[in-house]
Amino acid sequence: MLKAVIIRASGIVQGVGFRPFIYRLAMRSGVKGYVKNIGGSAVEIHIEGREEDIDRFLKMFNDEKPSVACLEYVQVTEAEIEGYDAFKILESDPYSYRSSIIPPDFSICEDCLREVLDPSSRFYLYPFHSCAYCGPRYSIIEKIPYDRENTSMKDFHLCSKCLGEYHDPENTRRFHAQGISCSECGPKIMLYTRDYQPIYSGYDAIEYGGKLIDEGYIVAVKGIGGFHIAASATLDSALERLRKRKKRPSKPFAVMVLDIETASSLVKLNNEAIELLKSKERPIVLLDIREERRISSLVAPGLKQLGIFLPYTSLHYLLLKNTYDKFAVMTSGNPQGEPMCIDEECARNKLSDFVDYFLVHNRKIINRVDDSVVRFTRGRISILRRGRGYAPLWTTLPLKLKKPVIAFGAMLQSAGAVGFEDKVVLTQYIGDVDEYYCFRDLERYLRLLIENYRVDITSSIVTADMHPRYPSTLLAEEWARRYGTEIYKVQHHWAHIASAMAEHSLNEEVLGIAIDGVGYGLDKTIWGGEVLRVSYNDFERVGHLELQPMPGGDLAVRYPARMLAGILSKKFDQDELVTILAKLKITQKGFMQGEKELRLVLRQIQDSPKTSSTGRILDAASALLGVCFEKTYEGEPAVRLEAVSRKSNEILDVKINYSEKAVLDTTSIILNALDLLIDGVDVGEIAYMIQKTLGYGLGLIASRAAKRRHRYLLLSGGAAVNDYIVEGVEEAIKDTRLMLLLPRKFPVNDGGISLGQVVIAAHLHS
Ligand SMILES: [Zn+2]
Numbered sequence: 001m002l003k004a005v006i007i008r009a010s011g012i013v014q015g016v017g018f019r020p021f022i023y024r025l026a027m028r029s030g031v032k033g034y035v036k037n038i039g040g041s042a043v044e045i046h047i048e049g050r051e052e053d054i055d056r057f058l059k060m061f062n063d064e065k066p067s068v069a070c071l072e073y074v075q076v077t078e079a080e081i082e083g084y085d086a087f088k089i090l091e092s093d094p095y096s097y098r099s100s101i102i103p104p105d106f107s108i109c110e111d112c113l114r115e116v117l118d119p120s121s122r123f124y125l126y127p128f129h130s131c132a133y134c135g136p137r138y139s140i141i142e143k144i145p146y147d148r149e150n151t152s153m154k155d156f157h158l159c160s161k162c163l164g165e166y167h168d169p170e171n172t173r174r175f176h177a178q179g180i181s182c183s184e185c186g187p188k189i190m191l192y193t194r195d196y197q198p199i200y201s202g203y204d205a206i207e208y209g210g211k212l213i214d215e216g217y218i219v220a221v222k223g224i225g226g227f228h229i230a231a232s233a234t235l236d237s238a239l240e241r242l243r244k245r246k247k248r249p250s251k252p253f254a255v256m257v258l259d260i261e262t263a264s265s266l267v268k269l270n271n272e273a274i275e276l277l278k279s280k281e282r283p284i285v286l287l288d289i290r291e292e293r294r295i296s297s298l299v300a301p302g303l304k305q306l307g308i309f310l311p312y313t314s315l316h317y318l319l320l321k322n323t324y325d326k327f328a329v330m331t332s333g334n335p336q337g338e339p340m341c342i343d344e345e346c347a348r349n350k351l352s353d354f355v356d357y358f359l360v361h362n363r364k365i366i367n368r369v370d371d372s373v374v375r376f377t378r379g380r381i382s383i384l385r386r387g388r389g390y391a392p393l394w395t396t397l398p399l400k401l402k403k404p405v406i407a408f409g410a411m412l413q414s415a416g417a418v419g420f421e422d423k424v425v426l427t428q429y430i431g432d433v434d435e436y437y438c439f440r441d442l443e444r445y446l447r448l449l450i451e452n453y454r455v456d457i458t459s460s461i462v463t464a465d466m467h468p469r470y471p472s473t474l475l476a477e478e479w480a481r482r483y484g485t486e487i488y489k490v491q492h493h494w495a496h497i498a499s500a501m502a503e504h505s506l507n508e509e510v511l512g513i514a515i516d517g518v519g520y521g522l523d524k525t526i527w528g529g530e531v532l533r534v535s536y537n538d539f540e541r542v543g544h545l546e547l548q549p550m551p552g553g554d555l556a557v558r559y560p561a562r563m564l565a566g567i568l569s570k571k572f573d574q575d576e577l578v579t580i581l582a583k584l585k586i587t588q589k590g591f592m593q594g595e596k597e598l599r600l601v602l603r604q605i606q607d608s609p610k611t612s613s614t615g616r617i618l619d620a621a622s623a624l625l626g627v628c629f630e631k632t633y634e635g636e637p638a639v640r641l642e643a644v645s646r647k648s649n650e651i652l653d654v655k656i657n658y659s660e661k662a663v664l665d666t667t668s669i670i671l672n673a674l675d676l677l678i679d680g681v682d683v684g685e686i687a688y689m690i691q692k693t694l695g696y697g698l699g700l701i702a703s704r705a706a707k708r709r710h711r712y713l714l715l716s717g718g719a720a721v722n723d724y725i726v727e728g729v730e731e732a733i734k735d736t737r738l739m740l741l742l743p744r745k746f747p748v749n750d751g752g753i754s755l756g757q758v759v760i761a762a763h764l765h766s
């Protein structure tokens, strides 16, 4: 019996060999009809033929569809038989590109890697090999659609062999693949000395680069989204030099490893971790370091986890293959606080202080894309940094936006966003926008999205954080003035929870726990341990952590012992406190000037700013337990506290004061911990109990605030990656109807804020 169906599928259907794939399926199953792009991010496939051929087509479609297509939906409907006599790829309508997804960068696929390692292949040892299913996209794209002339591959004209394969429909992976090249026609690689004298080119440059790493030299490597700094992960001398030169005393470095086997010799792997490491996104994944540490203790000082990732280009693979260890530190090539370099000029000017050699190529990086960073919290994925592989994919909202929305995010680890119709596109990870070059990048990448998705700024609305001094807020205000648009400033923690709601396609009132370091509150104090009742239209603060003084303001963020002194001063007088802290050796380690400074700090308490921040309580705990006395990178005291934790069956006293709002008494948590410490209880167990108690207390407040209509509790904010806090929340709500949800696709930290800002601003506007 003859039959016809129409398949509509949406996702990344351009530049990933999707239409050629459909064409081949049609040939194999013998059906007739057409495939064409509709609207840029979707295809329409009409097939007709014998019923069994149609079924075969559909089965093959299901089983073999390229994973890089990231299909969002597939819809199959019966259709009229039109009487086609062949199967054709129809030209796409040139005006239908508006909502074409800008594709992210994909790691090299297994087929390409096999060719790179095959001496009989013409791609043998070629560092830039890619095909329809793999290779850079976003990092080399100037504008959509993703066609070669719109990317930095336009500088490289296909040689006759490549051109032949490009036009050959039988060539599965290279037919109409926009990014292909070979050693004859593609980018070239060079090795330079520190003063930029060329020494090797081609594969020799890579081979020698690997040797240099073995010998303890530091090599800047131009990859696909920017520069890395590569160094041996086993030589203390190399890492000492790198840390000193980069002024980065203890922030952990990521390690790139040749393959899963090598990875398993460094960290503990399970199936989820392996799948994530091998995924086309190839993020850095934080995993537990094996007891028999093969890496230098200078790679991730004081931490039990290491960030590892697999090579995502042929270049990286070949470089590691030429090292003795088969793994190496690969950290962002940036001067402290600034964005990673993407061109040679930046590298020469800004990296030559840290590196000894440069391994570079002549393909332009158009867009900076940092490596993504992912960890597991309670066994499930949490995104810490959303860059290469994930950005700038869009998300589909559970609602339609009446006007486009441009969101400027917050301040640290920030990303902006553009919303239109039912889509929100976040920029890649931008960085801390209090730094000038990151700030500039925020505007640049917002404009890139605005131009590519043809958003009219003057008919948009603009949204930013409520914090009056965030550079991103000031920029949003400037845009609002310049383009005459309305501006909505959104409370930080409300945006956190709304972001998680949007990701989970919720459009109903929920309860939220937002826990982080800093967010500007409605009452102008610093919030950061908040229980909220949230919808997109409105929110209510139903509870929070007790307000604690931050003696010396920002100094209390840098030196956690100041927070501890502030909290303990609620119970002890000055002399008692001086005695206790001296006995615990905190006075000497936590205050640069010792007792003199401590007494000064105690006098500052009365006039100091107050905060309900979760981060600051974790800081105080970290100082109390002697884990960390100076924060040299974002979240350090909290990360190290989590690292020393050891499971216990107990938690600490949970005191909640219910008056107008529920307030979790954090002073009693710290005092309780102090007693245990004096009693000689294991530091790791106390650390665990503090974190779990915080989560438990916040969870109790949320469950008390829950009404019958509330089905979900959303947990977000930078501290929502903490295993033990999340465990505490889970335990507190286990007998309620509330279902706990955390962000999975967007960062829990401020990198996810702009998504929440978009949905809230859209609601405030209407
Ligand atoms: Zn490939």
Ligand SMILES: [Zn+2]
Binding pocket: 158, 159, 160, 161, 162, 163, 181, 182, 183, 184, 185, 186
């Ligand atoms: Zn070629």
